Amino acid sequence: MKKVVFWILAFLITASTAVYQRKTGPTYPVSGKTTIANTQIHYELLTTHETGIDCPVQIDVKNPEISGTVLYKRHKTSDPWASIPMERQEESLVAALPQQPPAGKLQYKVVLSYLGDETSLTGEEPVIIRFKGAVPLWLLIPHVIVMFMAMLFSARAGLEALRPKSDPRKLALWTTGLLFVGGFILGPLVQKFAFGSLWTGFPFGFDLTDNKTLIAFIGWVIALIAGRKGKHARGWVLAAAILLLIVFLIPHSVLGSELDYSEMDSPQAVSTTSIHSFLGSDPILA
Numbered sequence: 312m313k314k315v316v317f318w319i320l321a322f323l324i325t326a327s328t329a330v331y332q333r334k335t336g337p338t339y340p341v342s343g344k345t346t347i348a349n350t351q352i353h354y355e356l357l358t359t360h361e362t363g364i365d366c367p368v369q370i371d372v373k374n375p376e377i378s379g380t381v382l383y384k385r386h387k388t389s390d391p392w393a394s395i396p397m398e399r400q401e402e403s404l405v406a407a408l409p410q411q412p413p414a415g416k417l418q419y420k421v422v423l424s425y426l427g428d429e430t431s432l433t434g435e436e437p438v439i440i441r442f443k444g445a446v447p448l449w450l451l452i453p454h455v456i457v458m459f460m461a462m463l464f465s466a467r468a469g470l471e472a473l474r475p476k477s478d479p480r481k482l483a484l485w486t487t488g489l490l491f492v493g494g495f496i497l498g499p500l501v502q503k504f505a506f507g508s509l510w511t512g513f514p515f516g517f518d519l520t521d522n523k524t525l526i527a528f529i530g531w532v533i534a535l536i537a538g539r540k541g542k543h544a545r546g547w548v549l550a551a552a553i554l555l556l557i558v559f560l561i562p563h564s565v566l567g568s569e570l571d572y573s574e575m576d577s578p579q580a581v582s583t584t585s586i587h588s589f590l591g592s593d594p595i596l597a
Contacts, residue, residue: 313474317467317470317471318467320466320470321463321464321466321467321470322463322466324462324466324556325459325462325463325466328462328556328559328560329459329462331560332559332560332561338358338359338441339358340355340356340357340358341355341356341358341433341438342354342355342356343432343433345430345432347374347377347423347425347430348374348376348377348425348426350372350373350374350377352370352371352372352423352432353371354370354421354432356368356419356421356432356433356438356440357440358438358439358440358441359440359441359442359443360408360410360440360441360442360443361442361443361444361445362410362411362412362413362415362442362443362444363410363444363445364410365407365408365409365410366407366408366410366440366442367405367406367407368381368397368405368406368407368408368419368421369403369404369405370397370403370404370405370421370423370432371402371403372402372403372404372423373402374425375399376425376426377404377423377424377425378396378397378399378404378423378424378425379396379397379404379406379421379422379423379424380394380395380396380397380406380421380422380424381394381395381397381406381408381419381420381421381422382394382395382419382420382422382437383395383408383409383417383418383419383420384417384418384419385411385415385416385417385418385572386415386416386417386418386439386569386572387416387569387572388572388573395407395408397421404423408440410442411442411570412442412570412575413442413443413444413505413506413507413568413570414441414442414443414506414507414568414569414570415441415442415570415572416439416440416441416442416569416570417439417440417442418437418438418439418440419437419438419440420432420433420437420438421433441569443505443506444504444505444506444507445504446501446504446505447504450497450500450501450504451501453497454493454497454498454500454501457489457492457493457497458489458490458493458494458497458498460489460493461486461489461490461493461494461555462555462556462559464482464485464486464489465486465490465531465551465552465555465556466552466556467482468482468483468485468486468548468551468552469548469549469551469552469553469556471548472545472546472548472549472552473545473549476543477543477545478543479543479544479545479548480535480538480543480544480548482548483531483534483535483538483544483548483551484535486531486551486552486555487528487531487532487534487535490524490527490528490531490555491528494524494525494527494528495524495528498521498524502521502568505568506568508568511568512524512525513525518568519561523558523561524558526554526558527551527554527555527558530550530551530554530555531551531555533547533551534547534548534550534551
């Protein structure tokens with residue numbers, strides 16, 4: 312019975328970290344609401360988009376007297392702000408941010424106007440959006456499953472380590488193996504599809520996602536070494552479980568791959584693609 316309870320607790324810990332990571336990460340859309348001309352306007356602005364196609368921006372605005380403009384520039388550059396007038400499609404205002412290379416970022420604002428008064432939906436703070444290559448589901452789904460299985464077994468091993476005279480070594484071995492497959496085989500392949508590089512952490516770069524995975528893996532390897540020759544090493548296992556929990560609580564993609572625009576020769580240019588070419592009759596909410 313205790314084992315069932317521990318597995319349930321481990322699952323709840325894993326699920327909680329997954330929800331927290333999703334909602335606090337930089338890829339979560341920026342949403343909110345504002346009131347203009349006695350009209351309440353809800354918005355959701357994308358912070359990630361696949362490269363190869365311009366990113367739609369759509370705000371539902373029923374009042375036809377309200378117009379809009381999207382201001383944008385490449386992130387961490389001295390580029391001047393470019394503006395894109397939003398077009399009205401029935402009860403919505405729509406525009407498109409120009410696609411960027413993988414790991415390229417734009418910062419943008421949506422400004423709504425009514426009788427000469429302008430309102431930026433996010434105030435002075437722009438929204439940052441990062442573009443990435445398409446990752447096939449046959450790779451992405453196993454990567455996500457294996458990584459959270461690693462977290463599940465890690466939490467279970469940590470709970471087992473709290474029991475006097477318990478032996479969490481098998482759980483530690485499962486955790487280490489899952490973390491290796493998810494973080495060092497599937498993970499780099501996902502990053503290769505998304506950003507063109509297999510590994511951008513130590514010693515090649517400062518990608519936090521890669522580095523935190525490496526640190527967590529080293530922690531579990533140390534726990535395994537401490538448990539050799541029949542030693543239970545409960546303290547080491549508990550420490551490794553806590554370390555992985557901390558790692559999972561760091562929002563995914565923080566300090567992730569980022570294109571250095573200073574290394575590009577081509578100047579910034581507004582995309583000539585018509586918004587109708589990809590919004591069609593069923594616009595994507597952004």
